Each structure stands twice: as structure tokens, then as C-alpha cells.
Amino acid sequence: MDIRAIVCDVDGTLLTSKQVVDERTVSSIKKARSKGILFGICTGRDADSVRNHIKSWGIEGCIDFVVSSGGSEIDDYILDIYQENHTLSPELIKEIMNHYKDMDCNFTICHEGILYAPKDDDYIKDMAEGDGIEYRVVDFDTFLTRPYRKLMIICDPSYMPQIVERSKSFKNKDYKASALVTTSFLYEYMDPHVSKSNGLKEALALHDISISQCMAFGDEDNDIDMLEEAGIGVVMENGSIHAKDAADYVTKDKDSNGIGVFIEKFI
Structure with missing residues (x-):
């Protein structure tokens, strides 16, 4: 070959x-x-x-x-x-986050080599340490003023089945997004393309x-x-x-x- x-x-x-x-x-x-x-x-x-x-x-x-x-x-x-x-709009990202707001998870967006999260917890700390990447906790209402490539949901691996189950009920008639488990602790939303x-x-x-x-x-x-x-x-x-x-x-x-x-x- x-x-x-x-x-x-x-x-x-x-x-x-x-x-x-x-x-x-x-x-x-x-x-x-x-x-x-x-x-x-x-x-x-x-x-x-x-x-x-x-x-x-x-x-x-x-x-x-x-x-x-x-x-x-x-x-x-x-x-x-x-x-x-193929980016995700700020409005769609906010809607996705709201869909999981009552769950035991955190969210992060990687931009210019830095992980941004709306809150500080062990999930974002462990991910940043494992990947050797700096992380910052910011106000996402202020941060989400432009499109981003993807939104990542971070959780304990044992909790992932509940995240996946919740994803089945997310619907939006105006936007399309695809989502999948990428590691044992990450569930990612991206444009379907x-x-x-x-x-x-x-x-x-x-x-x-x-x-x-x-x-x-x-x-x-x-x-x-x-x-x-x-x-x-x-x-x-x-x-x-x-x-x-x-x-x-x-x-x-x-x-x-x-x-x-x-x-x-x-x-």
C-alpha cells in the first residue's frame, strides 16, 4: 500500500x-x-x-x-x-449547559491553549493537571460572546451513564449539534460536521x-x-x-x- x-x-x-x-x-x-x-x-x-x-x-x-x-x-x-x-454559537452552548445544570458535572471550553470553566472543582483541576494545561474559572455569561469549537462536560467516569442518558432529551429545532463520549470522564458537544x-x-x-x-x-x-x-x-x-x-x-x-x-x- x-x-x-x-x-x-x-x-x-x-x-x-x-x-x-x-x-x-x-x-x-x-x-x-x-x-x-x-x-x-x-x-x-x-x-x-x-x-x-x-x-x-x-x-x-x-x-x-x-x-x-x-x-x-x-x-x-x-x-x-x-x-x-464548524463552531457552536454562544446561545447553543448556554442552552446545552442549562440542560445539565442540576447534574454533578462541570463544563469547559479550550481556547488559545487554556481551559475555561464556569466553576472551580476537582473535575476541572484533574483534567488540567492530567493534560498539562492551564485552567481559568470565568463568568461564562461574559465569556460566551463568540462561537467556540466545542463544549466539554466533565464528570466522574462512574457518572457518565447519567450524562449520556440526559443527552437523549436535549432538543433544539434551530441548531444541530452532535455529542459523544471521548474519554471516560468527557462528553463533548460539537457541530455535526x-x-x-x-x-x-x-x-x-x-x-x-x-x-x-x-x-x-x-x-x-x-x-x-x-x-x-x-x-x-x-x-x-x-x-x-x-x-x-x-x-x-x-x-x-x-x-x-x-x-x-x-x-x-x-x-
């Missing part, structure tokens, strides 16, 4: 438990790029957050493009192109590459569409059951050079 690009999800996939990219994986990426294969990231994190963490992750100089915010941002480092598509595969297709098209010429690595259910449409879809051993069902291959886990081993074998 003619593979012209490799793309990786970040959390649970590219990053180890120590929040870095393993040296063997970095070496494999560099070797692939030396053969003319592009390397990209496809993540739920926003573009600014990715730029802010590239050095600490240990992959400075290895990235050609980033598909971020679940597919609504494209940041091409080669062509110096940035695109933002937003997906990792759609964002990846747009990013690859800038280089005249089709998604069938891409090797994609992921671990969670929000990677499924990307894994299914990529020419080669690879899931980590630590990945979800549904992601494994969707992938062509399963590689070693995030702490066992899963990406590096697979690239060495197939590229």
Missing part, C-alpha cells in the same frame, strides 16, 4: 503515561519522514495547546500538520495555513493525499471514524473494544512503543 502520511491521536496513543513520546517512536517518525512520508497529529486538543506542548512531548521538528479540536481545526506547519471550521476523519481529509487534501494513503493510530471511540477510513487503521492495545473492532491492526500499548514498533515493521 502506498502510505504517504502517518497520523496519530495524542492522549492514550502517541503519549506515554509520562506525557512524552517514546524515543523509539520519535526515531521511527523521523525515519518515515526521511522517506517523504508526512507526520501529523489528530486530536481533541486545540491547536494552541498542541503547539505549546510539542517541545515537552519530545517531538519538536517532527510534525507536518495538526488536525485538532476533534477535526474543526487544521494547522499546517509546512504550508503555514490555519483553518477553523466535525469528525476526525473529515478534518483529516481536509488536511491531507492540502498535500494532494487521500485518506486511503494514510496510516492512522488511535485508542478511543472518537478515533473510530478515522481508523475505519484510513488506508491502515491501527489501535493501541490499551484502546477501547469498539476501537479495536474498527481497526485493521492492534499494536502494543502506549507504554510499550506501540507506534514505533508498528512503523518500523510496515514502513
Whole structure:
């Protein structure tokens, strides 16, 4: 198969438990790029957050493009192109938040590499610490004066089934939004046009590459569409059951050079 690009999800996939990219994986990426294969990231994190963490992750100089915010941002480092598509209106975000106001959860919006939340609690603290991102508590009535790419609901993993059940009763005749569980503690609302595969297709098209010429690595259910449409879809051993069902291959886990081993074998 003619593979012209490799793309990786970040959390649970590219990053180890120590929040870095393993040296063997970095070496494999560099070797692939030396053969003319592009390397990209496809993540739920926003573009600014990715730029802010590239050095600490240990992959400075290895990235050609980033598909971020679940597919609504494209940041091409080669062509110096940035695109933002398919945002949610402030009115819709407020309505979604109101739908969950009586529940044991918090909300956050990532903007310019910072997590913004309407209240301070362990949910936002733990998320910010886990991702290595600054968070700020702000008045959302003042903050929500412009569209944003997505709204995230944070809760305890054991509480997630109740969040999902409540989501079934959210309706708005004037707006459309899609929602899904992206990690055990995150439920995300986005424009229905937003997906990792759609964002990846747009990013690859800038280089005249089709998604069938891409090797994609992921671990969670929000990677499924990307894994299914990529020419080669690879899931980590630590990945979800549904992601494994969707992938062509399963590689070693995030702490066992899963990406590096697979690239060495197939590229």
C-alpha cells in the first residue's frame, strides 16, 4: 500500500503515561519522514495547546500538520495555513449547559491553549493537571460572546451513564449539534460536521493525499471514524473494544512503543 502520511491521536496513543513520546517512536517518525512520508497529529486538543506542548512531548521538528479540536481545526506547519471550521454559537452552548445544570458535572471550553470553566472543582483541576494545561474559572455569561469549537462536560467516569442518558432529551429545532463520549470522564458537544476523519481529509487534501494513503493510530471511540477510513487503521492495545473492532491492526500499548514498533515493521 502506498502510505504517504502517518497520523496519530495524542492522549492514550502517541503519549506515554509520562506525557512524552517514546524515543523509539520519535526515531521511527523521523525515519518515515526521511522517506517523504508526512507526520501529523489528530486530536481533541486545540491547536494552541498542541503547539505549546510539542517541545515537552519530545517531538519538536517532527510534525507536518495538526488536525485538532476533534477535526474543526487544521494547522499546517509546512504550508503555514490555519483553518477553523464548524463552531457552536454562544446561545447553543448556554442552552446545552442549562440542560445539565442540576447534574454533578462541570463544563469547559479550550481556547488559545487554556481551559475555561464556569466553576472551580476537582473535575476541572484533574483534567488540567492530567493534560498539562492551564485552567481559568470565568463568568461564562461574559465569556460566551463568540462561537467556540466545542463544549466539554466533565464528570466522574462512574457518572457518565447519567450524562449520556440526559443527552437523549436535549432538543433544539434551530441548531444541530452532535455529542459523544471521548474519554471516560468527557462528553463533548460539537457541530455535526466535525469528525476526525473529515478534518483529516481536509488536511491531507492540502498535500494532494487521500485518506486511503494514510496510516492512522488511535485508542478511543472518537478515533473510530478515522481508523475505519484510513488506508491502515491501527489501535493501541490499551484502546477501547469498539476501537479495536474498527481497526485493521492492534499494536502494543502506549507504554510499550506501540507506534514505533508498528512503523518500523510496515514502513
